[in-house]
Every structure is written in C-alpha cells, then in structure tokens.
Amino acid sequence: MTETVVALVINELVQLIVHESTLLKGVHREVVDIRDELESIQCFLKDADKGDLQDGVKMWVKQVREAAYHIEDVIDEYVLHVAQHHHHHQHSFIAFFHKIGRLLKKLKPQHDIATKIQDIKISIREIKEISERYGFHFVEQESSSSESNVTRHDPRKILMSMIRQVYHENEMTPWKIDMIDEITLISRLRKCLQQKRYVVVFDDVWKTEFWEIVKHVLPCNDRGSRIIITTRSDLIGVSCKESLFDQVHKLQPLSQDKAWELFCRKAFQSEFQRCCPKELVKLSMDIVKKCEGLPLAIVAIGGLLSTKEKVPFEWKKLHDSLSSELECNSHLTSITKILSLSYHDLPCHLKSCYLYFGIFPEDYTIKGERLLWLWVAEGFIKEKKGKPLEDVAEEYLTELIHRNLVQVSVGELDREVFKKYRIHDLLHETILLKARELNFSQVLEALDTTSHGKSRCLSIHNAREDVFETSEYSRVRSILLFNINEMPKSFIAKLFKKFKLLKVLDFEDAPIDYLPQEVGNLFHLKYLSLRRTKVKILPKSVGKLHNLQTLNVGETAMRELPIEIFSLYKLRHILAHSHDFEIKCSFYSVRGVKLHEGVGCLKGLQTLCLIEANHHGASLFEELGKLSQLRLFGISNMTAERGRALCTSIQKMVHLNTLAVGSISENEIIDLESISSPPPFLKHIYLRGRLKKLPNWIPELQNLVTIILFFSSLEEYLLSCVQALPNLITLSLNRAYDGEQLHFEEGGFRKLKRLTLIEMSKLKMVEIDRGSLPSLEQLEIGPCPQMKEVPSGIQHLKSLKIINLYEMQREFVLRMQPDGGEDYWKVQKVTTIHLKYRIKGERYQIYKLNDSNLLERLQG
Secondary structure, eight states, X not given: OHHHHHHHHHHHHHHHXXXXXXXXXXXXXXXXXXXXXXXXXXXXXXXHTSSOBOHHHHHHHHHHHHHHHHHHHHHHHHHHHHHHHHHHHOOOHHHHHHTHXXXXXXXXXXXXXXXXXXXXXXXHHHHHHHHHHHOOOBXXXXXXXXXXXXXXXXXXXXXHHHHHHHSXXXXXXXXOGGGSOHHHHHHHHHHHHXXXXXXXXXXXXXXXXXXXXXXXXXXXXXXXXXXXXXXXXXXXHHHTOOSTTOOOOOOOOOOHHHHHHHHHHHHTTTXXXXXXXXXXXXXXXXXXXXXXXXXXXXXXXXXXXXXXXXXXXHHHHHHHHHHHHSOOOXXXXXXXXXXXXHXXXXXXXXXXXXXXXXXXXXXXXXXXXXXXXXXXXXXXXXXXXXXXXXXXXXXXXXXXXXXXXXXXXXXXXXXXXXXXXXXXXXXXXXXXXXXXXXXXXXXXXXXXXXXXXXXXXXXXXXXXXXXGSOGGGGGOXXXXXXXXXXXXXXXXXXXXXXXXXXXXXXXXXXXXXXXXXXXXXXXXXXXXXXXXXXXXOOOGGGGGOTTOOEEEOTTSSOOBOOGGGGGOTTOOEEESSOSOOOOSSTTOOOOOBBOOTTGXXXXXXXXXXXXXXXXXXXXXXXXXXXXXXXXXXXEEEEOGGGHHHHHHHHHHOTTOOEEEEEESXXXXXXXXXXXXXXXXXXXXXXXXXXXSSOOTTGGGOTTOOEEEEESOOBOSOOHHHHTTOTTOOEEEEESOBOOXXXXXXXXXXXXXXXXXXXXXXXXXEEEEOTTSSTTOOEEEEEOOTTOOSOOBTGGGOXXXXXXXXXXXXXXXXXXXXXTTOTTHHHHTTOSEEEEEEEOSTTOEEEEOXXXXXXXXXXXX
C-alpha cells in the first residue's frame, strides 16, 4: 500500500506540475526534483508491499509512507495559501501572474515553503540511503489472525428496525429513537407478536449480547413460531441456544465435485465450456483442496486465477504461496488469508480503489456513477491518453468485479444505467483492518473512542463533535457521512474551520438544511454532494471552488443554481436530480433546477441533469450546444416550440450516453423529430410528455439499451418500430400507448429482459407469439382496467421469472388462480408472481397469487 500512497502523491505532483504551474512559481523546480526522487524510490516498493517484513525494512516503508503524506500536506497548504492570497489581493489572473515573486516573499514569514521542501528532499535522500543499507531482504508472510474489530451498537439501531418491519407504516407513529427507551420498545414489539405466528431471521450476528436483548421481544406463544439466526461465530450459536429444541446447524463445506464445478466456472470463465486445460488439472485440484470447500474462498481464488496466464509456471508460483497461506484449518483465518492474498495480488492502481469500499457501512450498495466520481476526486485514477478519467475508473471497477472482489447488486444486472455495487461482509472486515493499519481511512461510529487522527479519509457513521478536536485531522482529505439522524449545530461550523485541505465532502442523506459561506475556503474541494439533504440554496462562495469536479444537489428542494458556478471550469458533473427516472407510476413530477445564461463556458461538463428549459429560451439551447463532452443530459419544462432548438443542441452532443427530456405538463407535446444525426453512443432514453409519434431516429440507435416513455399517448403501432433493436434490454411504457391491442411478433425483442406496461387505460389484449421476447425475465402490468385475461402466449416465455401486477381487475386475477382459474396454466411455471394494490397514497400491499386476503379483497 505504501507503493500506492507514493503513486498517488506522484500522480498529484504530476497534475500540479502540468496543470497548475502558475501556482508553483518559484518552487516548480523543487517540486519536480521531489517527484523524481519519489519515482526512484517507488521501484523498490513493489516487493515491500507483498507481506511481513524485517523490522528495519518495515520502518523504512513506514518512513516512505509518512514522507509521501508530508509532501502532499506541504504542497497542498502552500497552494491553498497562494490561492487565498491571490483571491484577497488580486482578482486579475494576469496581474497575479506578474506579481507572484513579490507575493512569495510576503508569504515566507508565515509559510516557508522553500525550507520545508529542502527538509523533505534531505529526508528522502536519507530514506534512500537506509534502503541501500538494508538491501531489502524480505521474509515470508507470517500467519497472523486479528479479531475483527466489531463496533458496539445501540440495541435500539435493531429494535426500531424490527418495529418498522412488524408494524404496518400506517399503524406507526413517528418515534424518535433517542426519545424512547429499550423497555418500551421491547414491550410494544412483544405485545404485537403475542397473538401471531411469526418467523424472524437475524442475519450475520456477531455479538453475544445481541440475544440477551432480543429474546425478550419474541414471545414463546405455542403458535409454531420460528427464529433463525445466522452467524460466523460458533460462540454466538451456543449462546443463543435456550432449550433442547433449539438446533445449531453447521453449514457443511461444498462437496469436492461442487467445489470443482464452482472453481472452474470462476477460474476458466473465458475458456471453451469453462473446462480446465489438462496441464493445469493437478495444480487446480490441489488449490481447490486447500480451499476446504468454502465457497467464498473458491470464488476469491478462482477470480484471482482467471486473470493469470493459463500456463503451469504462473499457477505453480501461486500454488506455492498458497501452501504457506492455507496451513490452518480455522475457517475464518483460512478465508482471511486467501482474501489478503487477493488484495496483495492487486496491481498498485487498484489497491486504493478496493480499500475505498471500507468507508461505506457493511451491506451498503453504492450507485456506479457515485463510486466512479468519488474515485476520480480522490485522485485514484491515472490519466490515459484520449480517455476521460471516468472511463478509466470504470475499467478499474470492471477489473475488481472480474476478480470477484466487488459484487454487482442482485436484481440490477439487467439495467446498466442503474447498477449498484457492494462487497462481501468478510471482505469488508479485512478492508477495515488494512485501511486502518495504513492510515488510509477510518470509520468513526457513535461509541467508537479509538480515533487516532492520522487517516486521510474519515467516514462518520454518527455525528461526533469531538472528532474535530484534534489538530492531526488537518491531514484529512475526505469526509463522508452515513446514517446520521441528527447533526449538532456546531458540527458544520467546526468542519469548515478545521478541514482546510478537503477534496471530498459527501453529505448525502445527512440532516443539514444550509451550507455556510465558509465552504468557499475549501480551495482543493473536488466533490461536493448534498443529495437528499434539506439545503435549499447554494452560497455564492461556491464560485471560489476552482477545483470542483462534481456537484450533486439531487433530490433537494433547490430550485436554482447561482451564476457563480460558471467560473468553475473544472466542473465535470452537475447532478440536480437523481437520474433514476424510472418511477413506476405517473404520480411522479419531475422538477429540474433553473440555470442562468453562461453554462456554455463549462466545456468539460459530462453530466448535466436535470435542468429546466426556462425563460432564456433560444440562448439557453445555444449554450447547451457548446457542451460537446456531455455523456448524461436531462432537461424538464419543455414546450413544443422549443423542441427544434433542443434538437440542434442534442446533435452536437456527440458523446451522449443518456438523454432525459420532460415536458412542462403531461399533455404538452415533446417535438424531437428534427434530429437528423442522433448521438451514436446513445444507450438510455427517457421521454416524459406527449409524442405525436415515436421519433424516427430512435429505431436507428443500434446501442440502445433502455427506452422509458411516460404520458406519450401514442396511437400508432409502436412495437414494430423498436422490436428489431439488437441491444434493447428495458422497455417501459407508462401511459404511453392509447391502442387496444399490443402484439409481440415472432423474432422481436431478442435481448429484452424487462417489459413494463403501466396505466394503459384502453389496452384490452396483449398477444405474444412463440419466439418473441426469448430473454424476458420480468414483466410488469397495470393498472389496465380493460384487460380481462392473462396475455396470450405468456407460456412461451421460458426465461420469465417475475410478474408484478398493479391494481388489476377482479376478473383478470381470478382467471390466474391455481384452483380452477382458466389462465393459470399460462403462468404456472413463473417463479414469482406479485399482485400489488394501493392502500394509502403510494404504498402498496403485496399479495401472492393464492393469498386468502387477496381473494377476500377482490370479493369485497
């Protein structure tokens, strides 16, 4: 990891030298020297990161890491001083350039950069001499197991969770967690469950104290109730056993055959029929044996080997290192060792990206674009000629997925734009230990009193004022907040006072309602997220954040962005609304933010979503046409007469990937006919408003993955226009079609996995030919009041796994029932069928097919 730290600092120095040479006037040569010295040290570090070292070498590695961090601190502080001095004394950049020499002299008494740089150069030379003295003799990695540092939780952060699931939302009163005691929560839950037959599952329990609290909640009422607890600890299993009837079931490892099958599926995923080459069979068998039938271990090692050359020599090297890694039979230590091996095998540029998953809470899923933008802001991504940093970041993520270190969240596989990612809990544990050891990041929770103040990244999982008390936190570059119920008033003030060198500030979901002017002092800030906060206005001082790349104010009440942001030439992403536009029903109103004239100067923008087409009219669209780097663009409040101007702008967005257009009202026509050459890489289209007809350029888009239409009220037969699109995966029609019949023809929609037909008031019949929709996995229909029978031909859909039906009529549902329903045969092989009926507002009650409550409701 020291190699990674040094690489990050070198990368940062390169960026400064290339892009900010003006700010380094007078010390430019010195900074170049330091970069050269670090590069010469870096080549020694590759082996140093492999495992445990001799004490002398270990000390040397630590010195290198500390020196790298120190260099970053000194340079960042210097740049901040110069930038602030420039702001206060000279607003003209040219004047600043001419007077830089005098400025540096004035700065010297308060910030002697030259002396500090000389000190750094001397210390680096000393470090190099020590390295030569020790000659880098490394020892084999010793086995070391450290107990996972599981932080304590307030038993109320679990009782409240149970209450939310046991009570219906409309029965709940808005309880505040800190105003209610354990006894009250226990008695309410117990009372609710006393007369019920219940099954409760507690997944992945770590603490023995857990059962001492929870057992009082669950009454033994002789109604055949069951409690299931999963854990990785034998001790927990024994401590939860109350009587002879309680069973502790140990999951058995995979059989040799199953283990081999899983290993081959992972290690030889690119081989023909995933077969193991003959010359690798014996080595592979030995490796599988050492995994002891543990699926996680097999998947981790298989993923690791899939990236290696399929030659015996390479595999023998890995096999030999595994021998020392997997001696012990203890399940957890075996896995930890294997996972550590996976980490150590990562190339330098992926280590920091992987460790970054430790800042998120356990079981947390993160949207792809948020993760990639954070990595870019943190400086983890190396520039590649001709590629945006975000594309390189996506390559890094793909590599981590292929190594089975990162999982694509279940249920999201078919919707490329909405992918979410997570890591396995065991990986999370090992990452936390490694990140803390390296001062890479630190997670602070409510009762955690072991903060050491040396980390570069703080992940705060509850408001803690005292984290700001230590001056060592001047090192912190990133602050992210999670699961915070309340924010002390002094919290924000202290944050902006103490953390002058921040690059990342992520307030997503935090209970804050304003941003102080002092935010403008964070000259180095690259990423600012206020998503789902109560902040309504951005202070004008954001115009001083000249390094800002990402501004996320999605799902806030913000209606306007200040004109000052147009001076932020490094802005890459403005997200003024969540771009997850796929809301199932039409009660959803899409609102963007107003932009003043001037957006055209932000030439590097890749994301601009969602803005309002406003009174600036034509001039706004002219400016939008200058944003040729846009990948994701969303605009609302469109009127029919503005359509032609918008089309002209869209044609110039040659890199566009996602387009969302919303009209000023659901009856207003969106006119997108005049696009003659649509952006060639367009994958996702969301249109919200009336369409005279489907724009004729849409069927030309060979890369199109998603089409989502709201309120289109199309009368023409639209399926024949899009059924031949070769890569279409999601088609969602929400009050989009006014015809009585939809016919899916043979051979159409070859790759479609998800079809949604919502609020089709006139639709009577859906007919599916044999050979149509061969890949369809999920079908959603309703409310469609005229539809009386299950779509004809639905029985042909061999891939169909899920049917969701919304507010469907009584006759339709009765025909589907297993007992005598004449349409049951069509759907009997579908795994999951849910019938959803609205209770209050937008909340649905979900029923299974033969639910007696559903039948009662329909009769009633």
